[in-house]
Amino acid sequence: NAGVMQNPRHLVRRRGQEARLRCSPMKGHSHVYWYRQLPEEGLKFMVYLQKENIIDESGMPKERFSAEFPKEGPSILRIQQVVRGDSAAYFCASSQDGGPNTEAFFGQGTRLTVV
């Protein structure tokens, strides 16, 4: 049973380009969470999704950021017109259900560098 898979592991984009980060949850998991970790900082919640639904996006910046989790395929975090401040590690986590006391398993993260 493979863990949470994120790709790419490293992504370099020039300012103004788009970044697409992919996350495949663990088998049997239908709940996905995205977190951003700035250098030397903690993990900040961005968005919580179930299949085809965004449940909570209160941590997402209002502009340029979007997320989806289609019926088939991985969850995608999309950042349009990237800026230097978007440089960070983006972690995805998945859980079997979204109920209370549910352990979330993290992927290896995607390290985005905007040059």
Add this chain to the structure above:
Amino acid sequence: GENVEQHPSTLSVQEGDSAVIKCTYSDSASNYFPWYKQELGKRPQLIIDIRSNVGEKKDQRIAVTLNKTAKHFSLHITETQPEDSAVYFCAASNPGGFKTIFGAGTRLFVKA
């Protein structure tokens, strides 16, 4: 909004000593408190968790305590080893499990 504060930000101990990391949370509805260890360049990994109906939980050298009245919880590592060196994050999750709020992290150094 919900907030989790974590102290200290950096902790340096001698091998064999104990290390204690403390967190406070603001959302009184929080009922699940996981702790994650993140080694340099790697993913956060769950090391222990505690639920609100329990005051203390222990797993070998690691223990966590929870005081719901005061809204704080702590991680205790005894007999520290160099491989315990990492960043540790506390977190609090609301009953719906929709959102987990993390503390800012504690960088633990264990000196051999």
